[in-house]
Amino acid sequence: xxxxxxxxxxxxxxxxxxxxxxxxxxLQVKKGEMLALIGANTAGKSTLLDAISGLNHPRKGxxxxxxxxxxxxxxxxxxxxxxxxxxxxxGIFPEMSVLANLLMGSYTKHARTNRNQxxxxxxxxxxxxxxxxxxxxxxxxxxxxQMLVIGRALMADPKLIMIDEMSLGLAPIxxxxxxxxxxxxxxAGLTILFVxxxxxxxxEESDRAYILENGRIALSGxxxxxxxxxxxxxxxxxx
Amino acid sequence: MTGDFLTPLIMGILLGGLYIxxxxxxxxxxxxxxxxxxxxxxxxxxxxxxxxxIFTSIGLDPILSLVITIPVLFGLGFLxxxxxxxxxxxxxxxxxxxxxxxISLILQNFNQVxxxxxxxxxxxxxSMSSFFLGSRQFPISYLMDFIxxxxxxxxxxxxxxxxxxxxxxxxASQNRRSAQLMGVNTRMIYGFAFGIAMISAAIAGVFLGMxxxxxxxxxxxxxxxxxxVVIIGGxxxxxxxxxxxxxxxxxxxxxxxxxGSASQMLFVYLAVLIVLAFRPQGLFGR
Numbered sequence: 001x002x003x004x005x006x007x008x009x010x011x012x013x014x015x016x017x018x019x020x021x022x023x024x025x026x027l028q029v030k031k032g033e034m035l036a037l038i039g040a041n042t043a044g045k046s047t048l049l050d051a052i053s054g055l056n057h058p059r060k061g062x063x064x065x066x067x068x069x070x071x072x073x074x075x076x077x078x079x080x081x082x083x084x085x086x087x088x089x090x091g092i093f094p095e096m097s098v099l100a101n102l103l104m105g106s107y108t109k110h111a112r113t114n115r116n117q118x119x120x121x122x123x124x125x126x127x128x129x130x131x132x133x134x135x136x137x138x139x140x141x142x143x144x145x146q147m148l149v150i151g152r153a154l155m156a157d158p159k160l161i162m163i164d165e166m167s168l169g170l171a172p173i174x175x176x177x178x179x180x181x182x183x184x185x186x187x188a189g190l191t192i193l194f195v196x197x198x199x200x201x202x203x204e205e206s207d208r209a210y211i212l213e214n215g216r217i218a219l220s221g222x223x224x225x226x227x228x229x230x231x232x233x234x235x236x237x238x239x
Numbered sequence: 240m241t242g243d244f245l246t247p248l249i250m251g252i253l254l255g256g257l258y259i260x261x262x263x264x265x266x267x268x269x270x271x272x273x274x275x276x277x278x279x280x281x282x283x284x285x286x287x288x289x290x291x292x293i294f295t296s297i298g299l300d301p302i303l304s305l306v307i308t309i310p311v312l313f314g315l316g317f318l319x320x321x322x323x324x325x326x327x328x329x330x331x332x333x334x335x336x337x338x339x340x341x342i343s344l345i346l347q348n349f350n351q352v353x354x355x356x357x358x359x360x361x362x363x364x365x366s367m368s369s370f371f372l373g374s375r376q377f378p379i380s381y382l383m384d385f386i387x388x389x390x391x392x393x394x395x396x397x398x399x400x401x402x403x404x405x406x407x408x409x410x411a412s413q414n415r416r417s418a419q420l421m422g423v424n425t426r427m428i429y430g431f432a433f434g435i436a437m438i439s440a441a442i443a444g445v446f447l448g449m450x451x452x453x454x455x456x457x458x459x460x461x462x463x464x465x466x467x468v469v470i471i472g473g474x475x476x477x478x479x480x481x482x483x484x485x486x487x488x489x490x491x492x493x494x495x496x497x498x499g500s501a502s503q504m505l506f507v508y509l510a511v512l513i514v515l516a517f518r519p520q521g522l523f524g525r
Contacts, residue, residue, distance in 0.1 A: 053420060079422035091417040093410045100400070104410045107403060108422040149417075156421060
């Protein structure tokens with residue numbers, strides 16, 4: 001796979017107040033790939049997604065999306081360009097209906113024009129959301145809420161979708177089902193970056209992977225190679 | 240008089256209408272921005288004064304004067320949020336509260352300077368007249384309050400649930416981060432939310448002015464009533480605000496009916512206290 005890079009992160013430092021969370025991170029996302037960002041709880045995965053989304057601007061380094069410098073753009077501008085983050089911890093709008101949640105996904109100007117078409121696509125990927133469209137979002141199960149936030153992100157008509165820790169607290173069977181849907185979404189031409197703690201699963205599901213440790217990139221490469229690599233096997237698979 | 244519960248019942252419901260409109264803006268700002276807007280009552284009274292001045296100077300009907308006062312108060316609210324509160328929000332949770340208190344003091348003194356401490360009222364031919372239900376007589380102004388409350392409530396509900404801007408305001412109030420990730424410019428949204436709360440303040444102001452006399456410092460009194468409404472109903476819930484207003488109106492008229500008008504506010508506060516003690520999130524709060 002030698003396509004062009006859709007996203008390029010170059011040497012960024014990101015802070016939470018005075019605490020430095022990311023150190024000199026560089027990362028490339030290729031167009032159309034499924035990329036895994038793996039790491040333990042405090043490794044800085046979510047911080048990296050927030051930096052890309054414009055919620056926490058880096059103090060150093062640049063972020064480019066489709067060749068354009070987005071390092072200091074505001075979150076709403078970045079969404080409009082085509083990067084949508086799926087927040088962890090079921091970031092639904094709890095008191096709104098499932099449909100209203102999905103419609104919020106199509107908030108940006110360019111997403112509004114394709115709204116009905118995107119809604120039909122989301123219902124195709126997640127038929128359960130269509131069945132529950134008038135239900136208040138907080139009454140959905142954990143898995144359904146995860147489907148809802150992914151569906152909501154798809155409503156934004158993104159080119160790159162970044163999914164933060166979706167498997168948190170979900171049953172393996174539900175996780176497998178969602179990954180299956182993601183493969184379908186990716187087939188349709190979307191680029192997917194997902195963040196996970198589970199090394200084995202992430203490497204299985206991705207084309208390439210980056211492993212973060214304490215705010216630095218410890219390892220990266222093709223998932224197939226990483227699976228065979230001695231270092232990964234020792235450190236993460238315990239064999 | 241004995242046994243005639245209908246009079247206080249109807250008066251209470253109609254009066255509740257006025258309280259609902261006054262409280263809606265307070266509830267909206269709290270729901271979206273988590274700010275208890277201590278200046279809300281004074282902004283309502285500013286609306287009363289503006290309508291009063293337009294009515295007495297150029298003779299424009301007070302209800303029609305909303306054509307002027309609504310944009311003025313919307314703009315004022317938007318500017319207050321964008322230039323005063325927004326910075327305060329980035330400092331601490333208390334800073335905007337203090338700013339709001341400051342705005343309240345400035346408005347009260349501004350009112351004194353411009354309109355003198357004299358008590359004013361917006362009296363048109365129709366707002367002074369009465370209507371009859373059987374043999375019972377009620378002020379038309381109370382009926383207008385209630386109708387206005389229902390109209391404003393429904394309009395606000397439709398706006399919040401059907402328009403992109405309204406849904407963005409609702410979404411930002413439920414999960415600010417997710418709203419940002421969906422492309423909502425939350426800074427602008429807060430400005431609009433405050434502006435919309437001020438539209439309701441303009442409407443509350445004109446109907447308040449036609450119902451009760453007001454002075455430069457009346458804002459505090461009506462802020463407390465609005466507090467009562469949202470405490471009973473639950474902050475940030477439209478339906479709760481509606482019922483909270485009715486309950487407060489009814490408590491006031493019934494205690495006045497049974498125990499005399501001197502103690503009516505005592506029982507209003509007592510009702511608020513009881514709700515706070517047993518259901519601090521309000522009867523319909525989340």
